Amino acid sequence: MTIDDFWDLIRRSATATSEHDRTAWLTERLARLPAAQIIEFELHLTTQRRRADTRLMWGAAWYIMQGWCSGDSFWYFQPWLVGLGRDVFDRVAAHPDALAQLPQVRRLAGRARSEWSDDEWPQWELLNYVAVNAYQHATGQEDGLDQALEARGHYRVCDAAPEDEPWDYDDPEQRRARFPRLTELIG
Template sequence: MDKEREDWFWGIIDTVANKSGRAAKSRNLYKALRLKTAPELIDFMTEYNNYLAKAYRFDLWRAADLIDGELSDDSFWYFRDWLISTGRSYYEAVLADPDRLVESLDWADAEGHSFESFGYVAGKIYEKRFGALTAAEETKIYDELSDVHQYGQPAGGTHEDSFDLRFPKLEAGFEARMNKLEVPGQVNLLRFNLN
């Protein structure tokens, strides 16, 4: 990835990442992108999809499973949308150590760690202003992501191997949170999965 384009991309994301609430983040991302040129929007979407692909890893998927339940392919995609929306610093920290997701347990909202609509903002702006993407533009934007999703498995072993992974801080933080929220008769799935 081009360092200048990376910094440009994360500069936009970091500006909106500090906004609280999904609606505010989406609205501010829209404002940040609405006047960009067609090539700039294509560059943004390309970078976005590169970061989705970079986070397509079994260890991260397993950690996300621990905090949001067993995630489907689509749900894990929306989790990665959420992760990008948190900004560069947290995104990179979680990729370096998925156990850092424990930090998000207190500030995730009722929708959990999912933010599907965030990933659509740039594409909707492009379509509204410039029409449908050409085949060449689609290839540029989705090439790396397609290779990862359609032709390969997530990085880091197999899905079965990921069940052996342990995230001590995340597991302890989630268990403590569940203990605070105990509802009579409700099964604590974390304890069930870990024992």
């Protein structure tokens, strides 16, 4: 599975009407593929997530989610970004302030979190389990994906682990300097 194949599956899954349906569609498609391609899907997902696994991106997510962005929330935010598709992901991974241009973020701006529907939250936790479940379905091996990855010298990443410089997400001056467009949008 090439990176283009990975992004094509993500794009095609977007026709599903809900996060659950989208996850089921991806899992079903992956389960039909050889185990090696399921492993490659997971490796591509990990590579893309690492591009967005920065404190700068975490700060943007923190700001969008009005301070409700724990390590787990940020971990679920990253696959949501992947789910937006390759072009959007590339743009936002390079410049997190570009999140201000996304309709999905613009709809949340100015509204209390309590008013957000479950479908509006910027997260896609279930994408974390697509390859795991597809591999198990395809091979019948519980924990098989983890073992297959380890055999290839890889480990499935299960937590956010940004390595860039920490900063105070609550500091308005730092936030404004890093995210001028998000600051204008969110206030």
